[in-house]
Amino acid sequence: MNNMTIQIPHQLFINGEFVDAEGGKTYKTINPTDGQVHWTQIPFPLSIYLHYIFLIVCMFVFSRLADLMEQHQEELATIESIDSGAVYTLALKTHIGMSVQTFRYFAGWCDKIQGCTIPINQARPNRNLTFTKKEPIGVCAIVIPWNYPLMMLAWKTAACLAAGNTVVLKPAQVTPLTALKFAELTALAKFPKGVVNILPGSGSLVGQRLSDHPDVRKLGFTGSTEIGKQIMKSCAVSNVKKVSLELGGKSPLIIFNDCDLDKAVRMGMSSVFFNKGENCIAAGRLFIEESIHDTFVERVVNEIKKMKIGDPLDRSTDHGPQNHKAHLDKLVEYCEKGVKERANLVFGGKQVNRPGFFFEPTVFTDVQDHMYIAIEESFGPIMIISKFSNGLRANATEYGLASGVFTRDISKALYVSEKLQAGTVFINTYNKTDVAAPFGGFKQSGFGKDLGQEALNEYLKIKCVTVEY
Numbered sequence: 011m012n013n014m015t016i017q018i019p020h021q022l023f024i025n026g027e028f029v030d031a032e033g034g035k036t037y038k039t040i041n042p043t044d045g046q047v048h049w050t051q052i053p054f055p056l057s058i059y060l061h062y063i064f065l066i067v068c069m070f071v072f073s074r075l076a077d078l079m080e081q082h083q084e085e086l087a088t089i090e091s092i093d094s095g096a097v098y099t100l101a102l103k104t105h106i107g108m109s110v111q112t113f114r115y116f117a118g119w120c121d122k123i124q125g126c127t128i129p130i131n132q133a134r135p136n137r138n139l140t141f142t143k144k145e146p147i148g149v150c151a152i153v154i155p156w157n158y159p160l161m162m163l164a165w166k167t168a169a170c171l172a173a174g175n176t177v178v179l180k181p182a183q184v185t186p187l188t189a190l191k192f193a194e195l196t197a198l199a200k201f202p203k204g205v206v207n208i209l210p211g212s213g214s215l216v217g218q219r220l221s222d223h224p225d226v227r228k229l230g231f232t233g234s235t236e237i238g239k240q241i242m243k244s245c246a247v248s249n250v251k252k253v254s255l256e257l258g259g260k261s262p263l264i265i266f267n268d269c270d271l272d273k274a275v276r277m278g279m280s281s282v283f284f285n286k287g288e289n290c291i292a293a294g295r296l297f298i299e300e301s302i303h304d305t306f307v308e309r310v311v312n313e314i315k316k317m318k319i320g321d322p323l324d325r326s327t328d329h330g331p332q333n334h335k336a337h338l339d340k341l342v343e344y345c346e347k348g349v350k351e352r353a354n355l356v357f358g359g360k361q362v363n364r365p366g367f368f369f370e371p372t373v374f375t376d377v378q379d380h381m382y383i384a385i386e387e388s389f390g391p392i393m394i395i396s397k398f399s400n401g402l403r404a405n406a407t408e409y410g411l412a413s414g415v416f417t418r419d420i421s422k423a424l425y426v427s428e429k430l431q432a433g434t435v436f437i438n439t440y441n442k443t444d445v446a447a448p449f450g451g452f453k454q455s456g457f458g459k460d461l462g463q464e465a466l467n468e469y470l471k472i473k474c475v476t477v478e479y
Contacts, residue, residue, distance in 0.1 A: 011323040012088050012098070022053050022210070023193035026203030031055045037211075039184065042095035042331040042367045043321055052186050052210045072117035072172070075199040079110045082195065086160060086188055091322040093187040094159055095331040095367065096285060098323050104285075105188075108445065109164035112461070115445040116168040119466060123173065130476065140476045146174035147252060147471055150228040151220035153213065153241070154189075156182035156333050157288040157389075163189055165449075165460040166230045171205065173469035178207045178226070180217055184334045186210035213237065222248045228469060232256040232290070235409075235454050254458025254468045256450055258387050259411030260294035262404035263440065264426065265306065267299040269416035273438065275309045278393075281414060281440040283317075283371050286330055287391035288337075291412035291434065291441065294387050295377070295394045297404060303397040307375055310393065311357050314371045319362055331367040332390060338367040341390040348374050348383040358392075379403055405431045410452030414440050 021028035031053035039048045079086065086109075087102040096105055125142035150170050154162040159181060170177050181189035186208075193208045209216050217237075220226055221244035228251060231241050235257040245251035263281050265274050281293035298306050322330035332338045338361060345359040358372030372392040377384045383394055385407070396403075404413065413432040415423050427435040433451040436442060443449055448462035458468050 011321065012084070014085065014088055016085050016088055018089060018187050019190040019194050020052055021190075022055055023190065023206070023208040025207065026197060026201075028193075029053075037183070039093065039186065040334060041092050042333055043092065043323075044365050045335070045367065048092070048187075052190075054211050055209050055216055069117040069120040071199055071201055072113055072120060072168075075196060075201070076110050076113040076117065078195045078199055079106070079113065079192075082191070083107070083110065086191060088323070089187050089191055090160060091330070094156060094185045095322055095333055096158075097327050097330045099325060100285060101322075105158055105161050108443075109160045111445045112161075112164040112168045116172040116466075119172045119463070123466060123470065125472070128474075136478050138476060138478050140474065143473045143475065144173075144466075144470045145473055147228045147469055148175060149226050150175045150177050150230065150469060151223070151226045152177055152179045153217050153220065153229065153231045153233065154179065154181055155233045155290075156185040157285065157290070159185040160188040160192065162232050163192060165465075166232070167206070169460070169465035170228075170230070170469045173466050175228070175469050176205050176207075178209060178220060180209050180211065180213070180220060183210065183212050217241070218244065221245050221251075224249050226251060228252040228254075230254045230458070230468065232460075234258055235456075238456060252468075252471075254450075254460075255456035256290065256411075256458070256460060257454060257456040258409055259290055259292070259451065259455050260385070260387050260407045260409040261291055261412040261414070261432065262295050262297060262407070262430070263293035263414040264297045264402060264404055264416070265299065265302070266415075266417040266419070266422065267301045268418045269302075270418065270438070271302060271306070271309075274416045275306060275313065277414075277416070277438075277440045278306070279310060279313055282393045283314075283329065283391045284441055286332060286369075288333055288389055289441070291443075292389070293393075293414060293440065294409075295384060295396060295404075295407075297396055297398050297402060300397045300399045303375075303395075307356060307373065307395060311373060314357055314373070317371060319368055319370075329368075329371060329391065332369050333367070335367055337390070338369055341369050341388060341392065344383065344386075344388050344390070344392065345372060345374075348377075348381065351378075351381045351383070353377045353381055353383060353394075379406060402426075405429070408454040411455035412436070412451075 035054040036051035090101040317328040354376040356373040358370035362368035412434040414436040448459040448464040450459040
C-alpha cells in the first residue's frame with residue numbers, strides 16, 4: 011500500500027554488530043492487521059554477556075542519528091504500522107516524529123551536564139571548597155512496552171546516552187522491528203561499538219536477566235504495575251540497582267458543564283481512542299457533569315460512527331488493529347465484565363468481524379465506583395463514563411499517571427489541578443506531551459521522569475567533593 015520496499019534487520023545487536031542468538035533460537039512476530047506471521051523471525055537470546063565501552067557520546071553523533079531517523083521516517087513509520095498496528099499517519103507524526111524530536115532535544119544536553127559549588131560553614135576557620143559532579147551511572151538496561159515501540163525507546167535511550175551511559179535495550183517481544191532498525195541507524199551514525207545494544211525476546215528471560223545482572227547499575231522500565239513490582243524487587247535483590255518505573259494508569263478526565271463542549275467532545279474522544287486506546291495516559295474514566303452528560307454521550311457516539319476502521323497503512327483509516335491477539339482477547343473479556351456488572355454498554359464492546367485484531371471503539375455509561383471497569387485499566391479503545399453533580403472521586407484510584415480538566419473557569423481549573431494526584435494534568439487539552447516537559451507518575455503509576463531536563467537525573471549519579479586549602 012505504501013509502494014515501498016523496506017529492509018529490517020532480524021538479529022540481535024551487540025557491540026556494534028548484528029549477531030544470531032546463542033543456539034540459533036528464533037521466534038515469530040505477527041502482523042496485527044491480518045494476524046499473519048511476518049516475513050522475518052527474530053533471534054531469541056538464551057543468555058546475556060555484557061562487554062561494553064564506557065564513554066560519552068557527543069552531540070554531533072546524536073544530531074547525525076536524528077538526521078538519519080528523519081531521512082528514514084517513512085520507512086520507520088511503515089515498519090511501526092505493520093508491527094504494532096499504529097495508523098500510518100499517526101505513526102509518522104507521533105511514533106516517529108516525536109522520536110526524532112527527542113534525540114534532537116537531548117543532543118543539546120550532552121555538553122551542559124554540570125554540578126554546582128556549595129558554600130559550607132561547619133569547618134571554619136579553615137578554608138574549604140565543596141562542589142558536586144554529575145557522572146554517568148555506567149551500564150543501563152531499558153525495557154520498553156509495545157504500544158509506542160520507537161517512541162518509548164527514544165524517550166529513555168536519548169536521556170540515558172546524553173548522560174554518558176551505555177545501554178542494553180529490550181524491546182517488547184511482540185514489537186521488536188523498529189528497535190532493530192534503530193540499531194542499524196546508530197551504526198550508520200557512527201556510534202561507538204557497544205554504546206547501544208538491542209536484545210529482543212521475552213520479559214521473563216531477557217528482562218529478568220537484565221534485572222538480575224550485577225554489571226547493570228540502572229534499569230528504566232515502562233509497562234504494567236504488576237511487572238514493575240517484579241522488576242523493582244529483582245533490582246533490589248541483585249545489586250540495589252537504581253530504578254525508574256512508568257507503570258499503569260487510570261487517568262481521570264473531568265468535564266464541567268461550563269466547558270467548550272465542542273472541544274471537550276473532540277478531546278475527550280482523543281483522550282480515549284488515540285492510538286486505539288493503547289496509550290499509557292489514556293483517560294481511563296471520564297467524569298461528566300450531570301447537566302451535559304446525555305448531550306456529551308450522544309455526540310461522542312455520533313462521532314464514533316464516522317470513524318473508519320481498517321488497514322493502518324490506508325491514509326483514510328482512523329482506527330487500526332489492536333497490537334496483538336492476547337490483548338484483543340483481554341479487551342473482549344473487559345467489556346464482558348462491564349456488562350455483567352450492569353454498566354450501560356452504549357456502543358461497541360466486541361471484536362470487529364474481519365481478519366486481524368480489530369476491536370470496536372466502545373462506550374460505557376452509568377459506571378459506578380465499585381465496578382471492575384471503573385477501577386482497572388483497559389489499555390484499549392473503551393470510554394468509561396460516570397456522571398457527577400457535586401463532589402469528585404477522581405483520586406479514588408491507586409494510579410496517578412495523568413489527568414485532565416475541561417472548564418472555562420481558569421480558577422476552578424487551577425484549583426482542581428492542585429488537588430489531582432497525578433504526575434501530569436492537562437487543562438482544556440489532552441495528550442499534549444512535549445520533549446521538554448517532564449513525564450512520569452505518582453502512586454502505583456511509578457516514579458522517575460522521562461523527557462525534559464529532569465530525565466537526565468534518572469541516568470546520573472551525583473558525587474560531592476570537598477577540598478580544604
